[in-house]
Amino acid sequence: MNEDLHTLSGAYALHALPEQDVLLFEEHMARCEACAVEVRGLSETAARLAMAAAEQPPAALRARVMARITEVRQEPPLLDRRAGDRAPGASRAEGSRAGDSRVEGSHAGDSRAEGDREGRTPGEVVPLRSRSPWRRRAAIGLVAAVSAAAVSLGAVAVDAVRERDRLQQAVTVIAAADARTVKYPVSSGGTCIMVMSPSQGRMVVTARGLPPLPDSRVYEVWLMSADGARPAGLLERAEDGVTTPLLTSPRSDDLRLGLTVEPAGGSDQPTTTPIMVADLPAA
Amino acid sequence: MRTEREPAGEPVPGEGPGLEELLSQVALGHEQAFNRVYDLLAGPVFGLARRVVRDRAQAEEVAQEVLVEVWRTASRYDRTRGSALSWVMTMAHRRSVDRVRSAQASTAREERVSRMSGEVPYDEVSETVTTRLEGERVRRCLGGLTDLQRQAVTLAYYGGYSYPEVAGLLKVPLGTVKTRMRDGLVRLRDCMGVER
Numbered sequence: 072m073n074e075d076l077h078t079l080s081g082a083y084a085l086h087a088l089p090e091q092d093v094l095l096f097e098e099h100m101a102r103c104e105a106c107a108v109e110v111r112g113l114s115e116t117a118a119r120l121a122m123a124a125a126e127q128p129p130a131a132l133r134a135r136v137m138a139r140i141t142e143v144r145q146e147p148p149l150l151d152r153r154a155g156d157r158a159p160g161a162s163r164a165e166g167s168r169a170g171d172s173r174v175e176g177s178h179a180g181d182s183r184a185e186g187d188r189e190g191r192t193p194g195e196v197v198p199l200r201s202r203s204p205w206r207r208r209a210a211i212g213l214v215a216a217v218s219a220a221a222v223s224l225g226a227v228a229v230d231a232v233r234e235r236d237r238l239q240q241a242v243t244v245i246a247a248a249d250a251r252t253v254k255y256p257v258s259s260g261g262t263c264i265m266v267m268s269p270s271q272g273r274m275v276v277t278a279r280g281l282p283p284l285p286d287s288r289v290y291e292v293w294l295m296s297a298d299g300a301r302p303a304g305l306l307e308r309a310e311d312g313v314t315t316p317l318l319t320s321p322r323s324d325d326l327r328l329g330l331t332v333e334p335a336g337g338s339d340q341p342t343t344t345p346i347m348v349a350d351l352p353a354a
Numbered sequence: 355m356r357t358e359r360e361p362a363g364e365p366v367p368g369e370g371p372g373l374e375e376l377l378s379q380v381a382l383g384h385e386q387a388f389n390r391v392y393d394l395l396a397g398p399v400f401g402l403a404r405r406v407v408r409d410r411a412q413a414e415e416v417a418q419e420v421l422v423e424v425w426r427t428a429s430r431y432d433r434t435r436g437s438a439l440s441w442v443m444t445m446a447h448r449r450s451v452d453r454v455r456s457a458q459a460s461t462a463r464e465e466r467v468s469r470m471s472g473e474v475p476y477d478e479v480s481e482t483v484t485t486r487l488e489g490e491r492v493r494r495c496l497g498g499l500t501d502l503q504r505q506a507v508t509l510a511y512y513g514g515y516s517y518p519e520v521a522g523l524l525k526v527p528l529g530t531v532k533t534r535m536r537d538g539l540v541r542l543r544d545c546m547g548v549e550r
Contacts, residue, residue, distance in 0.1 A: 078529075081536030086451045087510035087517040111436050113536075116543040118443035120511050123492035126401030128417060133392060136418055137385070140425040145383060148429035240382060272375045320379060 080106055084113035148240075241275045241316040244268045255349040257281060263330060263347050267321075274351075276328065277316045278306055284332060290314070291337045293329040294321055295348075300329060305337050321351055373438035374431075381429035388425055395439075396421060399446045406450035406514040416453055420446045447511070454514045495545035503538030506531050 076099045082088050083096050100106045244250060247268035255263045261280030268274070276292055284290065290306040306314040321328075330347040373394060379387035399420050403413040424442055431441050496504055502524070509520045521531040 078532050078536055081507075081534075081539045082510065082517040082532055084539060085507065085510040085535055086448055087515065087520065087535065089516050089518065111440075112543050112548055113539045114444055115437060115440045115548045116539050116546060117447065117511055118437070118440040119492055119542075119546050119548065120507075121398045121402040121443040121446065122439075123489045124401040124405045124512065125397035125489075126404055128396045128400035129414065132396065132400065132414055132417060136392060136396075136421045137389070139418065139422050140385065140388060143422055143426050145381070145425065146427050146429055148381065240378070243378070270375060271378060273378070318382070320382075320384070 077103070077106055080109050080113060084110055084117050240273075241318050244271050244273050244275045244318065247271050253349065255347050257330060257347045259332075259346045263349065265328060265349065265351075267351065273318060273320045274328075275316045275318055276303070276306070277314050278330075279313045281306070281308070281314065283308070287335050288332050289335055289337055291331055291333040291341070292317055292319065293331065293341060293345075294319065294325045295327040295329055296322065296324040297326065298324075300341055302337060302339060303328070306330070325351055327351060373442075374433050377424075377428045377431050377438050380425060381431075391424060392421060395424070395442055398443065402443065402446050403450045403453075405512045406447070407453050412453060413450075416446070416449050420449055451514045455516075491546060495542050498545055499538050499541055500534075502526065502530075503534045503541065506534040507538040507542070510535060 076096060079088060079092060079096045083093070083100075088096060100110060245266050245268075247270055249270050250266050250268045253265045253267070255265075257263050257278065257280075260282045261278055263276065263278045266275045278290070281290060292303040292306060293300040294303045295301075303319040304317045306317055308314055328349045328351055329341065329345040331341045331343045331345050333342060373391065376387045376391050376394075380391055396417065400413060400417040403416040403420070404410065407413050407416060420442070423445060431438060435441075496508070499507070505524055506517075506520055509515050509523060510517065513520075515523065517531045517535060518528060520535075521528045524531065526534075
């Protein structure tokens with residue numbers, strides 16, 4: 072019986088199973104790790120067959136697709152259970168989305184990755200203005216900051232989902248195998264922490280100990296290339312003087328990351344002297 | 355021997371900023387990243403849909419649906435479960451197959467089946483597959499299968515037929531078709547050096 076079901080892996084990977092067999096096989100696969108692994112390899116193989124069939128699509132297709140995506144809302148990522156526990160308000164905010172109650176293994180590696188980081192050396196980039204180079208492992212503290220921010224999410228239902236998604240993306244960057252951490256002092260007080268993952272093409276920026284600002288002012292982050300600075304986002308204070316992690320994607324020509332104080336809402340160009348300028352970790 | 359640039363045909367997994375990275379940016383709403391994903395995937399998605407549903411207009415519809423779906427669900431892609439390419443192509447193939455199977459009742463389908471008898475899409479594959487490395491390799495690897503393995507795999511994948519249909523087309527027992535699909539794919543996998 073099982074042997075018989077097992078031979079369906081090829082037909083399954085080719086989508087050649089009739090409906091009722093699909094269900095049977097998927098049931099079987101849920102209990103058979105070897106089958107799931109085999110199917111994965113066979114599906115990868117089938118995808119190569121698709122590559123061989125590649126054909127230039129009509130030019131109009133791009134225009135239609137690009138127009139369409141501006142009207143389509145993107146799905147939030149699926150949450151794993153731990154993240155759900157940390158931010159119960161956040162998961163509830165999604166209401167009864169069927170997809171969210173199902174626990175996917177998408178971030179099952181997070182805890183392992185946190186452990187991995189303990190053995191890794193921090194980024195060796197030398198801060199521009201630091202008096203004492205950063206030699207501690209900031210990532211662990213940052214993960215803690217992310218969790219703290221997640222806990223603090225709780226009640227703000229409207230923003231919670233977006234916030235939660237962002238945190239999850241941030242954790243992905245921090246947990247990436249090639250993540251490098253750099254910490255810089257901020258001249259007005261506090262510390263800015265950056266974690267860059269070349270493989271993810273993204274960077275997480277957060278800070279702690281920044282002096283509180285009046286409501287009319289915000290901390291704004293900048294990515295700076297030879298052509299000038301462009302806004303990378305605002306650093307918002309969360310609990311305990313730690314800011315909510317900001318996710319940004321530096322371009323290859325971005326050289327530095329800067330921090331300024333700007334009028335509420337942020338600016339398009341820096342209007343004050345940077346309180347920190349950091350070399351970006353080399354990709 | 356095409357000289358013009360044809361980005362749509364050449365996504366090479368593992369080169370450049372991988373699809374996986376691009377998808378994580380797409381998940382954050384980066385339209386520019388999606389543009390590059392389009393460059394990499396529109397060709398294979400459209401080509402596959404064309405091969406399976408045949409009709410050009412319908413293939414375009416399928417390709418559009420799939421590519422928009424990539425945008426919509428990019429955050430759901432999980433790299434621990436396989437490559438981004440496989441994720442997208444699985445979607446593209448399933449959609450294409452759904453399209454032809456929902457038209458199954460129509461006589462067009464019947465005609466298609468009888469027209470296909472004895473004729474194996476493998477030859478068409480060889481025709482369309484250009485000198486691209488990936489295509490070359492696929493063709494070479496397909497050539498390394500037994501006739502029955504190759505027919506079973508290509509009729510199912512490029513033809514969109516279910517395995518009972520393939521059994522009917524090839525006039526072989528169901529069990530044989532199932533096995534040939536599996537061992538054919540396994541042999542392809544090993545030939546192509548697909549990571550497991």
